[in-house]
Protein backbone atom coordinates (compact mmCIF):
# COMPACT_ATOMS: atom_id res chain seq x y z
CA UNK A 23 0.00 0.00 0.00
CA UNK A 24 1.57 3.25 -1.09
CA UNK A 25 0.75 6.60 0.44
CA UNK A 26 1.50 9.98 -1.10
CA UNK A 27 -0.18 11.82 1.77
CA UNK A 28 1.19 11.08 5.21
CA UNK A 29 1.17 12.48 8.73
CA UNK A 30 4.29 11.72 10.77
CA UNK A 31 4.14 12.06 14.55
CA UNK A 32 2.09 15.22 14.45
CA UNK A 33 1.05 17.05 17.60
CA UNK A 34 -2.03 19.20 17.13
CA UNK A 35 -3.34 21.81 19.52
CA UNK A 36 -5.54 24.85 19.79
CA UNK A 37 -3.79 27.12 22.24
CA UNK A 38 -3.66 25.21 25.49
CA UNK A 39 -5.93 22.40 24.35
CA UNK A 40 -3.87 19.54 22.97
CA UNK A 41 -5.95 17.40 20.64
CA UNK A 42 -3.49 14.84 19.27
CA UNK A 43 0.01 13.92 20.33
CA UNK A 44 2.42 12.25 17.91
CA UNK A 45 -0.25 10.95 15.61
CA UNK A 46 0.83 9.15 12.46
CA UNK A 47 -1.30 8.20 9.50
CA UNK A 48 -0.66 6.98 5.96
CA UNK A 49 -3.51 7.75 3.62
CA UNK A 50 -3.60 4.88 1.14
CA UNK A 51 -3.51 6.08 -2.48
CA UNK A 52 -6.56 5.53 -4.62
CA UNK A 53 -8.57 4.15 -1.71
CA UNK A 54 -11.64 5.25 0.23
CA UNK A 55 -10.56 5.94 3.79
CA UNK A 56 -13.23 6.52 6.42
CA UNK A 57 -12.42 8.15 9.75
CA UNK A 58 -14.77 7.28 12.60
CA UNK A 59 -14.82 8.17 16.27
CA UNK A 60 -16.88 9.88 18.96
CA UNK A 61 -17.57 13.62 19.01
CA UNK A 62 -14.61 15.83 19.88
CA UNK A 63 -12.06 13.04 19.40
CA UNK A 64 -10.13 15.09 16.87
CA UNK A 65 -11.34 13.91 13.47
CA UNK A 66 -11.92 17.36 12.05
CA UNK A 67 -8.69 18.54 13.60
CA UNK A 68 -6.76 15.77 11.85
CA UNK A 69 -8.39 16.59 8.52
CA UNK A 70 -7.57 20.26 9.00
CA UNK A 71 -3.94 19.37 9.61
CA UNK A 72 -3.83 17.23 6.45
CA UNK A 73 -5.06 20.13 4.32
CA UNK A 74 -2.70 22.53 6.11
CA UNK A 75 -5.41 24.60 7.80
CA UNK A 76 -3.80 23.76 11.10
CA UNK A 77 -0.06 23.72 11.45
CA UNK A 78 1.22 20.84 13.56
CA UNK A 79 3.20 21.98 16.54
CA UNK A 80 5.64 19.20 15.80
CA UNK A 81 5.85 16.46 13.21
CA UNK A 82 5.24 16.60 9.49
CA UNK A 83 2.39 16.38 7.05
CA UNK A 84 3.80 15.47 3.67
CA UNK A 85 2.47 15.10 0.16
CA UNK A 86 4.82 13.30 -2.22
CA UNK A 87 7.57 13.53 0.35
CA UNK A 88 7.30 17.29 0.60
CA UNK A 89 5.95 19.20 3.57
CA UNK A 90 2.47 20.53 2.70
CA UNK A 91 3.49 23.85 4.27
CA UNK A 92 6.04 24.27 1.47
CA UNK A 93 3.54 24.14 -1.40
CA UNK A 94 2.26 27.26 -3.11
CA UNK A 95 -1.40 27.83 -2.18
CA UNK A 96 -2.83 27.06 -5.59
CA UNK A 97 -0.52 24.12 -6.21
CA UNK A 98 -1.76 22.45 -3.03
CA UNK A 99 -5.35 23.35 -3.85
CA UNK A 100 -5.01 21.49 -7.14
CA UNK A 101 -4.14 18.35 -5.17
CA UNK A 102 -6.27 18.46 -2.03
CA UNK A 103 -9.97 19.28 -2.10
CA UNK A 104 -11.56 19.87 1.29
CA UNK A 105 -15.14 20.06 2.49
CA UNK A 106 -15.35 21.55 6.01
CA UNK A 107 -17.90 20.34 8.53
CA UNK A 108 -19.85 23.63 8.56
CA UNK A 109 -18.97 25.88 5.63
CA UNK A 110 -20.70 29.26 5.51
CA UNK A 111 -21.78 30.79 2.20
CA UNK A 112 -21.52 34.54 1.63
CA UNK A 113 -24.80 36.46 1.54
CA UNK A 114 -26.82 36.32 -1.65
CA UNK A 115 -24.59 33.90 -3.53
CA UNK A 116 -26.29 31.69 -6.11
CA UNK A 117 -25.71 27.96 -6.34
CA UNK A 118 -23.88 28.08 -9.66
CA UNK A 119 -21.68 30.93 -8.44
CA UNK A 120 -20.72 28.98 -5.35
CA UNK A 121 -19.90 25.83 -7.31
CA UNK A 122 -17.85 27.94 -9.73
CA UNK A 123 -15.68 29.06 -6.85
CA UNK A 124 -14.27 25.54 -6.81
CA UNK A 125 -12.41 26.44 -10.00
CA UNK A 126 -10.35 29.11 -8.27
CA UNK A 127 -7.06 27.16 -8.11
CA UNK A 128 -7.22 26.56 -11.86
CA UNK A 129 -7.67 30.21 -12.72
CA UNK A 130 -5.27 33.11 -12.94
CA UNK A 131 -5.34 36.77 -13.79
CA UNK A 132 -4.91 35.98 -17.47
CA UNK A 133 -7.03 32.84 -17.63
CA UNK A 134 -10.11 33.71 -15.67
CA UNK A 135 -12.84 31.49 -17.00
CA UNK A 136 -12.34 28.70 -19.49
CA UNK A 137 -14.49 26.15 -21.25
CA UNK A 138 -12.90 23.56 -18.98
CA UNK A 139 -14.14 25.46 -15.93
CA UNK A 140 -17.61 25.54 -17.43
CA UNK A 141 -17.54 21.81 -18.02
CA UNK A 142 -16.15 20.98 -14.57
CA UNK A 143 -18.88 23.03 -12.90
CA UNK A 144 -21.66 21.44 -14.94
CA UNK A 145 -20.32 17.97 -14.25
CA UNK A 146 -19.89 18.63 -10.53
CA UNK A 147 -23.42 19.98 -10.23
CA UNK A 148 -24.83 16.96 -12.02
CA UNK A 149 -22.81 14.52 -9.86
CA UNK A 150 -23.91 16.15 -6.63
CA UNK A 151 -27.52 16.30 -7.79
CA UNK A 152 -27.84 20.08 -7.72
CA UNK A 153 -28.01 20.75 -11.47
CA UNK A 154 -31.58 22.03 -11.16
CA UNK A 155 -30.75 24.43 -8.32
CA UNK A 156 -28.30 26.61 -10.31
CA UNK A 157 -30.07 29.95 -9.97
CA UNK A 158 -31.29 29.56 -6.40
CA UNK A 159 -29.69 31.60 -3.60
CA UNK A 160 -27.71 29.23 -1.39
CA UNK A 161 -29.08 30.73 1.83
CA UNK A 162 -32.61 29.73 0.80
CA UNK A 163 -31.83 26.04 0.39
CA UNK A 164 -32.51 23.22 2.83
CA UNK A 165 -29.63 21.91 4.90
CA UNK A 166 -29.20 18.83 2.74
CA UNK A 167 -29.40 20.78 -0.51
CA UNK A 168 -26.82 23.18 0.80
CA UNK A 169 -24.49 20.34 1.75
CA UNK A 170 -24.75 18.91 -1.76
CA UNK A 171 -23.97 22.33 -3.23
CA UNK A 172 -20.78 22.53 -1.18
CA UNK A 173 -19.95 19.00 -2.26
CA UNK A 174 -20.36 20.13 -5.85
CA UNK A 175 -17.98 23.01 -5.20
CA UNK A 176 -15.31 20.61 -3.99
CA UNK A 177 -15.94 18.27 -6.94
CA UNK A 178 -15.57 21.20 -9.35
CA UNK A 179 -12.07 21.62 -7.96
CA UNK A 180 -11.22 18.27 -9.65
CA UNK A 181 -8.52 17.29 -7.20
CA UNK A 182 -6.95 13.84 -6.94
CA UNK A 183 -7.70 13.99 -3.20
CA UNK A 184 -11.07 14.59 -1.59
CA UNK A 185 -11.03 15.22 2.15
CA UNK A 186 -14.60 15.45 3.37
CA UNK A 187 -15.68 16.28 6.91
CA UNK A 188 -19.05 14.60 7.49
CA UNK A 189 -20.31 14.97 3.91
CA UNK A 190 -23.53 13.10 4.65
CA UNK A 191 -24.59 14.65 7.97
CA UNK A 192 -27.55 16.62 6.57
CA UNK A 193 -28.63 14.19 3.85
CA UNK A 194 -31.69 11.95 3.80
CA UNK A 195 -30.97 8.25 3.61
CA UNK A 196 -31.27 8.03 -0.17
CA UNK A 197 -28.97 10.97 -0.75
CA UNK A 198 -26.52 9.53 1.78
CA UNK A 199 -26.17 6.35 -0.25
CA UNK A 200 -26.08 8.29 -3.51
CA UNK A 201 -23.20 10.38 -2.23
CA UNK A 202 -21.31 7.37 -0.88
CA UNK A 203 -21.86 5.63 -4.22
CA UNK A 204 -20.49 8.69 -5.98
CA UNK A 205 -17.42 8.69 -3.74
CA UNK A 206 -16.87 4.98 -4.46
CA UNK A 207 -17.09 5.68 -8.19
CA UNK A 208 -14.58 8.51 -7.88
CA UNK A 209 -12.33 6.12 -5.99
CA UNK A 210 -12.71 3.61 -8.83
CA UNK A 211 -11.58 6.35 -11.22
CA UNK A 212 -8.39 6.58 -9.20
CA UNK A 213 -9.08 9.37 -6.77
CA UNK A 214 -8.27 9.16 -3.09
CA UNK A 215 -11.20 9.80 -0.77
CA UNK A 216 -10.88 10.52 2.96
CA UNK A 217 -14.20 11.08 4.70
CA UNK A 218 -15.21 11.54 8.31
CA UNK A 219 -18.38 9.48 8.71
CA UNK A 220 -20.59 9.01 11.73
CA UNK A 221 -22.49 6.00 10.45
CA UNK A 222 -20.12 3.16 11.18
CA UNK A 223 -22.12 0.72 9.09
CA UNK A 224 -21.88 2.93 6.05
CA UNK A 225 -18.18 3.35 6.74
CA UNK A 226 -17.75 -0.43 6.82
CA UNK A 227 -19.72 -0.82 3.63
CA UNK A 228 -17.92 1.76 1.53
CA UNK A 229 -14.46 2.23 2.99
CA UNK A 230 -11.40 0.29 1.89
CA UNK A 231 -9.56 1.58 4.90
CA UNK A 232 -11.13 2.40 8.24
CA UNK A 233 -9.46 4.67 10.79
CA UNK A 234 -10.98 4.55 14.27
CA UNK A 235 -10.05 7.44 16.56
CA UNK A 236 -10.51 8.17 20.20
CA UNK A 237 -9.11 11.02 22.31
CA UNK A 238 -6.93 12.24 19.48
CA UNK A 239 -5.34 8.83 18.88
CA UNK A 240 -5.75 6.34 16.07
CA UNK A 241 -7.01 3.29 17.95
CA UNK A 242 -7.24 0.94 14.99
CA UNK A 243 -6.93 1.07 11.25
CA UNK A 244 -7.24 -1.33 8.36
CA UNK A 245 -9.80 -3.08 6.20
CA UNK A 246 -13.14 -2.77 8.03
CA UNK A 247 -13.71 -6.54 8.04
CA UNK A 248 -10.39 -7.03 9.84
CA UNK A 249 -10.61 -4.29 12.43
CA UNK A 250 -14.27 -3.94 13.43
CA UNK A 251 -15.35 -6.16 16.30
CA UNK A 252 -17.41 -5.67 19.44
CA UNK A 253 -14.31 -4.94 21.49
CA UNK A 254 -13.28 -2.08 19.21
CA UNK A 255 -16.76 -0.55 19.25
CA UNK A 256 -16.80 -0.82 23.02
CA UNK A 257 -13.37 0.73 23.20
CA UNK A 258 -13.99 3.60 20.78
CA UNK A 259 -17.62 4.48 21.37
CA UNK A 260 -18.28 2.90 24.80
CA UNK A 261 -21.20 1.15 23.20
CA UNK A 262 -22.01 -2.51 23.83
CA UNK A 263 -22.93 -4.17 20.55
CA UNK A 264 -22.93 -7.30 18.51
CA UNK A 265 -21.36 -7.38 15.06
CA UNK A 266 -23.26 -9.20 12.33
CA UNK A 267 -22.47 -9.44 8.64
CA UNK A 268 -24.34 -6.88 6.58
CA UNK A 269 -27.00 -8.94 4.78
CA UNK A 270 -26.30 -7.16 1.51
CA UNK A 271 -22.55 -6.72 1.38
CA UNK A 272 -21.25 -9.03 4.08
CA UNK A 273 -19.28 -6.18 5.63
CA UNK A 274 -19.42 -5.77 9.43
CA UNK A 275 -22.65 -4.29 10.79
CA UNK A 276 -22.78 -2.90 14.30
CA UNK A 277 -26.00 -3.61 16.18
CA UNK A 278 -26.08 -1.89 19.58
CA UNK A 279 -27.34 -3.96 22.47
CA UNK A 280 -28.30 -0.93 24.56
CA UNK A 281 -32.02 -0.45 24.93
CA UNK A 282 -33.95 2.57 26.19
CA UNK A 283 -31.13 4.24 28.05
CA UNK B 284 -24.66 35.03 -17.96
CA UNK B 285 -22.16 36.23 -20.54
CA UNK B 286 -18.42 35.93 -20.40
CA UNK B 287 -16.59 39.15 -21.10
CA UNK B 288 -12.83 38.93 -20.88
CA UNK B 289 -13.31 35.53 -19.35
CA UNK B 290 -15.03 37.21 -16.41
CA UNK B 291 -18.52 36.22 -15.46
CA UNK B 292 -20.47 39.43 -15.48
CA UNK B 293 -23.95 39.25 -14.10
CA UNK B 294 -26.45 41.15 -16.20
CA UNK B 295 -27.62 43.11 -13.17
CA UNK B 296 -24.11 44.28 -12.39
CA UNK B 297 -23.67 45.37 -15.99
CA UNK B 298 -26.91 47.38 -15.86
CA UNK B 299 -25.83 48.91 -12.57
CA UNK B 300 -22.49 49.98 -14.03
CA UNK B 301 -24.17 51.70 -16.96
CA UNK B 302 -26.71 53.46 -14.73
CA UNK B 303 -24.08 54.53 -12.20
CA UNK B 304 -21.71 55.87 -14.82
CA UNK B 305 -24.58 57.86 -16.35
CA UNK B 306 -25.47 59.19 -12.91
CA UNK B 307 -21.85 60.12 -12.26
CA UNK B 308 -21.68 62.05 -15.53
CA UNK B 309 -24.91 63.90 -14.73
CA UNK B 310 -23.74 64.83 -11.23
CA UNK B 311 -20.37 65.88 -12.60
CA UNK B 312 -22.01 68.10 -15.19
CA UNK B 313 -24.24 69.59 -12.51
CA UNK B 314 -21.16 70.22 -10.38
CA UNK B 315 -19.52 72.08 -13.27
CA UNK B 316 -22.63 74.17 -13.96
CA UNK B 317 -23.45 74.99 -10.37
CA UNK B 318 -21.73 77.66 -8.35
CA UNK B 319 -21.98 81.30 -7.42
CA UNK B 320 -23.04 81.87 -11.03
CA UNK B 321 -24.77 79.20 -13.09
CA UNK B 322 -22.97 78.12 -16.24
CA UNK B 323 -25.07 76.52 -18.96
CA UNK B 324 -24.14 72.95 -19.99
CA UNK B 325 -23.30 74.35 -23.41
CA UNK B 326 -20.75 76.68 -21.90
CA UNK B 327 -19.33 73.85 -19.77
CA UNK B 328 -18.83 71.68 -22.87
CA UNK B 329 -17.22 74.58 -24.67
CA UNK B 330 -14.77 75.03 -21.81
CA UNK B 331 -14.07 71.30 -21.55
CA UNK B 332 -13.33 71.03 -25.27
CA UNK B 333 -11.12 74.11 -25.09
CA UNK B 334 -13.34 76.28 -27.28
CA UNK B 335 -13.85 78.76 -24.48
CA UNK B 336 -11.89 79.75 -21.40
CA UNK B 337 -13.22 79.94 -17.85
CA UNK B 338 -10.98 79.83 -14.82
CA UNK B 339 -13.99 79.20 -12.58
CA UNK B 340 -14.99 76.07 -14.45
CA UNK B 341 -11.63 74.60 -15.39
CA UNK B 342 -9.59 75.51 -12.30
CA UNK B 343 -12.15 75.69 -9.50
CA UNK B 344 -15.12 73.48 -10.31
CA UNK B 345 -13.45 70.76 -12.39
CA UNK B 346 -10.85 69.69 -9.80
CA UNK B 347 -13.51 69.70 -7.12
CA UNK B 348 -15.84 67.52 -9.19
CA UNK B 349 -13.04 65.10 -10.05
CA UNK B 350 -12.05 64.96 -6.39
CA UNK B 351 -15.65 64.16 -5.46
CA UNK B 352 -15.78 61.28 -7.92
CA UNK B 353 -12.30 59.84 -7.38
CA UNK B 354 -12.28 60.24 -3.60
CA UNK B 355 -15.79 58.80 -3.42
CA UNK B 356 -14.67 55.77 -5.38
CA UNK B 357 -11.58 55.39 -3.19
CA UNK B 358 -13.65 55.58 -0.01
CA UNK B 359 -16.17 53.10 -1.42
CA UNK B 360 -13.40 50.63 -2.22
CA UNK B 361 -11.74 51.13 1.17
CA UNK B 362 -15.07 50.42 2.84
CA UNK B 363 -15.62 47.31 0.73
CA UNK B 364 -12.14 46.03 1.57
CA UNK B 365 -12.63 46.38 5.31
CA UNK B 366 -16.16 45.03 5.21
CA UNK B 367 -14.78 42.00 3.40
CA UNK B 368 -11.93 41.66 5.86
CA UNK B 369 -14.17 41.86 8.90
CA UNK B 370 -17.14 40.12 7.25
CA UNK B 371 -19.24 42.78 8.89
CA UNK B 372 -21.23 45.63 7.28
CA UNK B 373 -20.15 47.87 10.16
CA UNK B 374 -16.47 47.16 9.59
CA UNK B 375 -15.59 50.20 7.49
CA UNK B 376 -12.52 52.41 7.98
CA UNK B 377 -14.49 55.42 9.23
CA UNK B 378 -16.20 53.32 11.91
CA UNK B 379 -13.12 51.51 13.17
CA UNK B 380 -11.04 54.65 13.52
CA UNK B 381 -8.80 54.66 10.45
CA UNK B 382 -10.09 58.04 9.25
CA UNK B 383 -9.55 59.42 12.72
CA UNK B 384 -6.03 57.95 12.83
CA UNK B 385 -5.18 59.39 9.43
CA UNK B 386 -6.54 62.72 10.61
CA UNK B 387 -4.32 62.55 13.70
CA UNK B 388 -1.32 62.07 11.44
CA UNK B 389 -2.39 65.01 9.30
CA UNK B 390 -2.99 67.20 12.39
CA UNK B 391 0.45 66.41 13.69
CA UNK B 392 1.85 67.28 10.28
CA UNK B 393 0.20 70.71 10.43
CA UNK B 394 0.70 71.57 14.08
CA UNK B 395 4.16 70.17 14.71
CA UNK B 396 5.66 70.24 11.22
CA UNK B 397 5.04 72.83 8.55
CA UNK B 398 2.11 71.02 6.93
CA UNK B 399 3.30 70.67 3.34
CA UNK B 400 1.16 68.37 1.25
CA UNK B 401 3.85 65.67 1.28
CA UNK B 402 3.96 65.80 5.09
CA UNK B 403 0.17 65.69 5.22
CA UNK B 404 0.04 62.64 2.99
CA UNK B 405 2.80 60.83 4.85
CA UNK B 406 1.33 61.74 8.23
CA UNK B 407 -2.12 60.50 7.21
CA UNK B 408 -0.86 57.20 5.87
CA UNK B 409 1.30 56.60 8.94
CA UNK B 410 -1.56 57.54 11.28
CA UNK B 411 -3.94 55.20 9.46
CA UNK B 412 -1.45 52.35 9.45
CA UNK B 413 -0.63 52.80 13.13
CA UNK B 414 -4.28 52.67 14.09
CA UNK B 415 -4.80 49.62 11.86
CA UNK B 416 -1.84 47.88 13.48
CA UNK B 417 -3.08 48.78 16.97
CA UNK B 418 -6.56 47.40 16.29
CA UNK B 419 -5.11 44.29 14.76
CA UNK B 420 -2.84 43.62 17.74
CA UNK B 421 -5.65 44.26 20.23
CA UNK B 422 -8.13 42.12 18.30
CA UNK B 423 -5.80 39.28 17.42
CA UNK B 424 -6.27 36.48 19.83
CA UNK B 425 -5.55 33.07 18.39
CA UNK B 426 -7.01 33.86 15.02
CA UNK B 427 -8.89 36.48 13.24
CA UNK B 428 -12.39 37.55 14.29
CA UNK B 429 -14.15 40.23 12.30
CA UNK B 430 -16.63 41.11 15.02
CA UNK B 431 -13.95 41.53 17.68
CA UNK B 432 -12.02 43.71 15.30
CA UNK B 433 -15.04 45.95 14.69
CA UNK B 434 -15.88 46.32 18.37
CA UNK B 435 -12.30 47.16 19.28
CA UNK B 436 -12.12 49.49 16.28
CA UNK B 437 -15.13 51.44 17.54
CA UNK B 438 -13.43 51.92 20.91
CA UNK B 439 -10.18 52.94 19.24
CA UNK B 440 -12.10 55.39 17.05
CA UNK B 441 -13.53 57.09 20.14
CA UNK B 442 -10.11 57.37 21.73
CA UNK B 443 -8.37 58.67 18.64
CA UNK B 444 -11.16 61.21 18.07
CA UNK B 445 -10.59 62.49 21.60
CA UNK B 446 -6.87 62.80 20.88
CA UNK B 447 -7.69 64.78 17.75
CA UNK B 448 -9.85 67.24 19.73
CA UNK B 449 -7.05 67.64 22.23
CA UNK B 450 -4.52 68.39 19.49
CA UNK B 451 -6.85 71.00 17.99
CA UNK B 452 -7.43 72.60 21.41
CA UNK B 453 -3.73 72.86 22.02
CA UNK B 454 -2.95 74.26 18.58
CA UNK B 455 -2.42 77.87 17.59
CA UNK B 456 -5.68 79.67 16.88
CA UNK B 457 -5.39 79.97 13.10
CA UNK B 458 -4.24 76.37 12.73
CA UNK B 459 -7.08 75.25 14.95
CA UNK B 460 -9.68 77.09 12.90
CA UNK B 461 -8.34 75.55 9.69
CA UNK B 462 -8.24 72.11 11.28
CA UNK B 463 -11.79 72.33 12.55
CA UNK B 464 -13.14 73.44 9.17
CA UNK B 465 -11.48 70.40 7.73
CA UNK B 466 -12.33 68.01 10.55
CA UNK B 467 -15.75 67.22 9.15
CA UNK B 468 -14.26 66.41 5.78
CA UNK B 469 -14.56 69.04 3.11
CA UNK B 470 -13.85 69.57 -0.59
CA UNK B 471 -14.13 73.35 -0.29
CA UNK B 472 -11.21 75.02 -1.99
CA UNK B 473 -9.68 71.86 -3.45
CA UNK B 474 -7.57 72.76 -6.48
CA UNK B 475 -5.45 71.03 -9.10
CA UNK B 476 -2.34 71.46 -7.00
CA UNK B 477 -3.81 69.22 -4.28
CA UNK B 478 -4.79 66.39 -6.58
CA UNK B 479 -1.90 65.16 -8.73
CA UNK B 480 -0.16 62.88 -6.25
CA UNK B 481 -3.34 61.68 -4.46
CA UNK B 482 -4.94 60.69 -7.77
CA UNK B 483 -1.80 58.84 -8.81
CA UNK B 484 -1.65 56.97 -5.49
CA UNK B 485 -5.33 56.07 -5.61
CA UNK B 486 -5.07 54.88 -9.23
CA UNK B 487 -2.10 52.71 -8.33
CA UNK B 488 -3.82 51.21 -5.29
CA UNK B 489 -7.03 50.51 -7.18
CA UNK B 490 -5.19 48.83 -10.05
CA UNK B 491 -3.23 46.73 -7.57
CA UNK B 492 -6.40 45.66 -5.79
CA UNK B 493 -8.21 44.92 -9.03
CA UNK B 494 -5.65 42.23 -9.76
CA UNK B 495 -6.51 40.57 -6.44
CA UNK B 496 -10.27 41.14 -6.47
CA UNK B 497 -10.87 37.55 -7.56
CA UNK B 498 -8.99 36.25 -4.53
CA UNK B 499 -10.87 38.65 -2.27
CA UNK B 500 -14.18 37.22 -3.43
CA UNK B 501 -12.88 33.72 -2.92
CA UNK B 502 -11.95 34.71 0.64
CA UNK B 503 -15.61 35.50 1.37
CA UNK B 504 -16.18 31.72 1.44
CA UNK B 505 -14.59 31.64 4.87
CA UNK B 506 -11.00 31.00 5.90
CA UNK B 507 -11.11 27.23 5.53
CA UNK B 508 -12.54 27.04 2.03
CA UNK B 509 -10.57 30.08 0.86
CA UNK B 510 -7.29 28.54 1.98
CA UNK B 511 -8.01 25.08 0.62
CA UNK B 512 -9.03 26.48 -2.75
CA UNK B 513 -5.72 28.27 -3.04
CA UNK B 514 -5.99 31.76 -1.55
CA UNK B 515 -2.84 32.88 0.25
CA UNK B 516 -4.90 34.47 3.01
CA UNK B 517 -2.25 36.28 5.01
CA UNK B 518 -0.75 37.95 1.99
CA UNK B 519 -4.19 38.87 0.69
CA UNK B 520 -5.25 40.38 4.02
CA UNK B 521 -2.10 42.43 4.26
CA UNK B 522 -2.67 43.82 0.78
CA UNK B 523 -6.31 44.61 1.58
CA UNK B 524 -5.31 46.47 4.73
CA UNK B 525 -2.59 48.42 2.92
CA UNK B 526 -4.84 49.38 0.01
CA UNK B 527 -7.76 50.21 2.33
CA UNK B 528 -5.65 52.34 4.63
CA UNK B 529 -3.84 53.89 1.66
CA UNK B 530 -7.10 54.99 0.02
CA UNK B 531 -8.58 56.27 3.27
CA UNK B 532 -5.47 58.15 4.30
CA UNK B 533 -4.90 59.69 0.89
CA UNK B 534 -8.42 61.08 0.86
CA UNK B 535 -8.11 62.24 4.46
CA UNK B 536 -4.84 64.03 3.74
CA UNK B 537 -6.56 66.21 1.14
CA UNK B 538 -10.14 66.46 2.31
CA UNK B 539 -10.16 65.45 5.97
CA UNK B 540 -12.07 62.51 7.40
CA UNK B 541 -15.22 62.27 5.26
CA UNK B 542 -17.42 59.94 7.25
CA UNK B 543 -19.97 57.35 6.19
CA UNK B 544 -19.24 57.07 2.45
CA UNK B 545 -17.03 54.06 3.11
CA UNK B 546 -19.68 52.61 5.42
CA UNK B 547 -22.70 53.05 3.20
CA UNK B 548 -21.44 52.82 -0.39
CA UNK B 549 -20.32 49.17 -0.43
CA UNK B 550 -23.57 47.93 1.08
CA UNK B 551 -25.78 50.07 -1.14
CA UNK B 552 -23.75 48.98 -4.16
CA UNK B 553 -23.93 45.34 -3.17
CA UNK B 554 -27.70 45.46 -2.79
CA UNK B 555 -28.17 47.31 -6.06
CA UNK B 556 -25.98 44.80 -7.87
CA UNK B 557 -27.65 41.88 -6.14
CA UNK B 558 -24.16 40.48 -5.91
CA UNK B 559 -22.64 37.93 -3.56
CA UNK B 560 -20.33 39.27 -0.87
CA UNK B 561 -19.19 42.89 -1.04
CA UNK B 562 -17.84 43.52 -4.56
CA UNK B 563 -15.46 46.38 -5.32
CA UNK B 564 -16.82 47.83 -8.54
CA UNK B 565 -20.35 48.61 -7.29
CA UNK B 566 -18.79 50.03 -4.11
CA UNK B 567 -16.51 52.32 -6.11
CA UNK B 568 -19.30 53.56 -8.37
CA UNK B 569 -21.74 54.07 -5.52
CA UNK B 570 -19.07 55.86 -3.51
CA UNK B 571 -18.37 58.24 -6.39
CA UNK B 572 -22.06 59.01 -6.87
CA UNK B 573 -22.64 59.44 -3.13
CA UNK B 574 -19.72 61.74 -2.49
CA UNK B 575 -20.27 63.89 -5.58
CA UNK B 576 -24.01 64.06 -4.78
CA UNK B 577 -23.28 64.93 -1.15
CA UNK B 578 -20.82 67.62 -2.19
CA UNK B 579 -23.40 69.21 -4.49
CA UNK B 580 -25.93 69.20 -1.67
CA UNK B 581 -23.34 70.66 0.68
CA UNK B 582 -22.85 73.56 -1.73
CA UNK B 583 -26.55 74.10 -2.34
CA UNK B 584 -28.19 73.67 1.07
CA UNK B 585 -27.10 76.94 2.67
CA UNK B 586 -25.81 78.69 -0.47
CA UNK B 587 -23.85 80.89 -0.72
CA UNK B 588 -22.26 79.27 2.37
CA UNK B 589 -20.66 75.96 1.38
CA UNK B 590 -21.01 73.31 4.08
CA UNK B 591 -18.28 70.71 4.58
CA UNK B 592 -19.31 67.67 2.55
CA UNK B 593 -18.76 65.52 5.63
CA UNK B 594 -21.82 67.08 7.26
CA UNK B 595 -24.03 65.95 4.40
CA UNK B 596 -22.39 62.53 4.07
CA UNK B 597 -22.87 62.00 7.80
CA UNK B 598 -26.56 62.83 7.43
CA UNK B 599 -26.87 60.39 4.54
CA UNK B 600 -24.88 57.79 6.46
CA UNK B 601 -27.04 58.28 9.53
CA UNK B 602 -30.19 57.52 7.57
CA UNK B 603 -28.50 54.49 6.08
CA UNK B 604 -27.40 53.29 9.49
CA UNK B 605 -30.90 53.59 10.95
CA UNK B 606 -32.25 51.63 8.02
CA UNK B 607 -29.56 48.97 8.38
CA UNK B 608 -30.09 48.59 12.11
CA UNK B 609 -33.88 48.35 11.89
CA UNK B 610 -33.45 45.73 9.18
CA UNK B 611 -30.98 43.71 11.25
CA UNK B 612 -33.15 44.00 14.35
CA UNK B 613 -36.16 42.79 12.42
CA UNK B 614 -34.17 39.86 11.13
CA UNK B 615 -32.89 38.90 14.60
Ligand SMILES: Nc1ncnc2c1ncn2[C@@H]1O[C@H](COP(=O)(O)OP(=O)(O)OP(=O)(O)O)[C@@H](O)[C@H]1O
Pocket residue numbers: 036039041059060061062063064065066067068107
Ligand atom coordinates in the same frame (compact mmCIF):
# COMPACT_ATOMS: atom_id res chain seq x y z
N1 LIG C 1 -11.05 26.28 16.92
C1 LIG C 1 -10.91 25.58 18.05
N2 LIG C 1 -10.41 26.16 19.15
C2 LIG C 1 -10.24 25.47 20.29
N3 LIG C 1 -10.56 24.20 20.45
C3 LIG C 1 -11.08 23.54 19.40
C4 LIG C 1 -11.28 24.20 18.14
N4 LIG C 1 -11.82 23.31 17.28
C5 LIG C 1 -11.95 22.15 17.96
N5 LIG C 1 -11.51 22.27 19.23
C6 LIG C 1 -11.46 21.21 20.26
O1 LIG C 1 -10.62 20.19 19.77
C7 LIG C 1 -11.15 18.93 20.07
C8 LIG C 1 -11.31 18.11 18.82
O2 LIG C 1 -12.28 18.73 18.00
P1 LIG C 1 -12.67 18.20 16.56
O3 LIG C 1 -13.47 19.25 15.92
O4 LIG C 1 -11.45 17.74 15.87
O5 LIG C 1 -13.58 16.94 16.92
P2 LIG C 1 -14.35 15.94 15.97
O6 LIG C 1 -13.78 14.60 16.19
O7 LIG C 1 -14.36 16.45 14.58
O8 LIG C 1 -15.81 15.98 16.59
P3 LIG C 1 -17.27 15.97 15.88
O9 LIG C 1 -17.61 14.55 15.64
O10 LIG C 1 -18.15 16.55 16.91
O11 LIG C 1 -17.17 16.79 14.66
C9 LIG C 1 -12.46 19.19 20.82
O12 LIG C 1 -12.22 19.05 22.17
C10 LIG C 1 -12.80 20.60 20.48
O13 LIG C 1 -13.48 21.21 21.54
Ligand SMILES: [Mg+2]
Pocket residue numbers: 065066067107187
Ligand atom coordinates in the same frame (compact mmCIF):
# COMPACT_ATOMS: atom_id res chain seq x y z
MG1 LIG D 1 -15.76 17.27 13.37
